[in-house]
Amino acid sequence: MENNVSDRLFKQFSLLVYEQCGINLHEGKKALLQARLNKRLRLTGIDSYEKYFQIITSGANPGEFVNFLDSISTNLTYFFRESQHFDFLDQVALPDLIAKKLKDRDLRIRIWSAGCSTGEEPYSLAMCVLAHLPEVARWDFRILATDISTRVLETATRGIYSEEKIQKVPPALRQANFQKMSNKNGKPDFQIAPHIKRTVTFHRLNFKESYPFKGPFDFIFCRNVMIYFDKKTQEELVNRIAGFLSPGGYFFVGHSESLTGLVHKLSYVRPAIYRN
Ligand SMILES: C[S@@+](CC[C@H](N)C(=O)[O-])C[C@H]1O[C@@H](n2cnc3c(N)ncnc32)[C@H](O)[C@@H]1O
Numbered sequence: 001m002e003n004n005v006s007d008r009l010f011k012q013f014s015l016l017v018y019e020q021c022g023i024n025l026h027e028g029k030k031a032l033l034q035a036r037l038n039k040r041l042r043l044t045g046i047d048s049y050e051k052y053f054q055i056i057t058s059g060a061n062p063g064e065f066v067n068f069l070d071s072i073s074t075n076l077t078y079f080f081r082e083s084q085h086f087d088f089l090d091q092v093a094l095p096d097l098i099a100k101k102l103k104d105r106d107l108r109i110r111i112w113s114a115g116c117s118t119g120e121e122p123y124s125l126a127m128c129v130l131a132h133l134p135e136v137a138r139w140d141f142r143i144l145a146t147d148i149s150t151r152v153l154e155t156a157t158r159g160i161y162s163e164e165k166i167q168k169v170p171p172a173l174r175q176a177n178f179q180k181m182s183n184k185n186g187k188p189d190f191q192i193a194p195h196i197k198r199t200v201t202f203h204r205l206n207f208k209e210s211y212p213f214k215g216p217f218d219f220i221f222c223r224n225v226m227i228y229f230d231k232k233t234q235e236e237l238v239n240r241i242a243g244f245l246s247p248g249g250y251f252f253v254g255h256s257e258s259l260t261g262l263v264h265k266l267s268y269v270r271p272a273i274y275r276n
Contacts, residue, residue: 005034005049012053013037021069021148022208022233036071040064069206070149074228077117079161079168080124082223085252088273089125089219093250094132097218100248108140112217114241115225116145116202119156120165123192125221126199127173144213146205153202159192166190207237215244223272224254235262242266245276 005013013033014025025033037049044064046052056065080086101107109129113122122145133139147153160181166174178190205211207225220241226234238251238259245251251266251274253259259266259274266274 003034003038005030005037009049009053016053016057017069017072018230018233020208021073021206022230022237023072023228024230024233025072033072040068040071066150070151073149073152075117075149075152077120077224079120079166080170081121081168082255082272084255085221085223085272086124086128088270089128090132093219094129098132098134107138109142110215110217110246111143112215112220112244113143113145114205114207114220114222116147116152116156117149118152119145119159119192119200119202120161121145121221121223122156122200122202123159123177123196124169125219126196127169127177130196130199131173141199143200144217145200145202147202148204148206150204153204157202159197160189161192163188163190207240211240211244213244216246217244217249218246219250219252220245221252223252224257226257227254231261235264238262238264238266242276247276249276250274251276 010027010030010033014029017023017025037052041047041049041052044052046055055061056068097109101109111122111125111129113125116122122143126143129141130136133141145156147156161178166178169178174190177193177196179193180188181191183189222237222241226237229237242251242264245266250269253272253274255272257272259268264274266276269275
């Protein structure tokens with residue numbers, strides 16, 4: 001097997017990744033691309049980067065193309081990540097939304113977790129919202145959770161997490177929303193309880209492709225996703241996504257991201273929170 005991706009081939013791979021999913025693989029990412037490619041070559045038995053590139057671009061093996069995209073996306077996430085967002089939901093956004101919905105007699109709440117990775121974000125949102133809803137059964141509450149990677153979506157759909165992974169969940173929510181189960185190593189795993197799971201629907205969605213739903217969503221979370229995109233792709237994405245927000249709906253981005261310098265119609269609320 002080769003062990004160096006040539007500069008020419010690196011450019012071809014990065015252009016492909018950029019065109020297909022908006023991710024910006026700049027020169028500094030060459031080692032990362034190479035490591036991920038080595039893994040795919042080992043698993044597929046393909047013996048050169050060049051051949052691998054031809055296979056995924058020829059359309060001959062669309063499954064391997066999805067595996068390739070899976071392997072280059074970064075999926076780090078955890079429960080209740082960026083707690084300021086959950087504090088804002090608890091203290092401001094949810095009490096206001098629920099009061100308005102009750103006043104309008106419209107008990108429908110929709111949230112989109114765009115770039116949901118292995119599910120920690122949408123499940124945290126579900127726990128947070130359900131803890132606020134008076135008479136839960138009366139509400140029509142759903143979360144749409146999407147990601148480009150089929151691998152992370154499988155984990156998300158299973159909804160089983162190690163004890164270590166659920167440490168960030170506040171104790172009362174942990175107690176109420178997970179079921180303990182044993183695993184092969186004798187350590188417990190924790191499964192998302194059915195009342196949480198049924199509020200979340202997972203779908204594969206590449207932001208660069210068409211969106212097969214209409215919205216509108218009361219809240220959209222697109223956190224720690226745009227960081228991998230260049231400004232042009234970020235601006236396109238924000239404007240597309242903003243079109244799916246309900247009037248007054250909130251848009252959340254990661255705290256290391258910001259919409260500064262992008263042209264969009266949303267108003268700034270506080271760091272990493274915008275409003276339609
Ligand atoms: C770092 S994770 C963020 C997870 C979660 N939102 C959070 O903040 O913890 C970024 C996710 O964006 C997804 N992603 C990257 N490019 C994408 C694209 N073009 N379309 C959809 N999802 C994409 C990746 O697969 C990955 O799971």
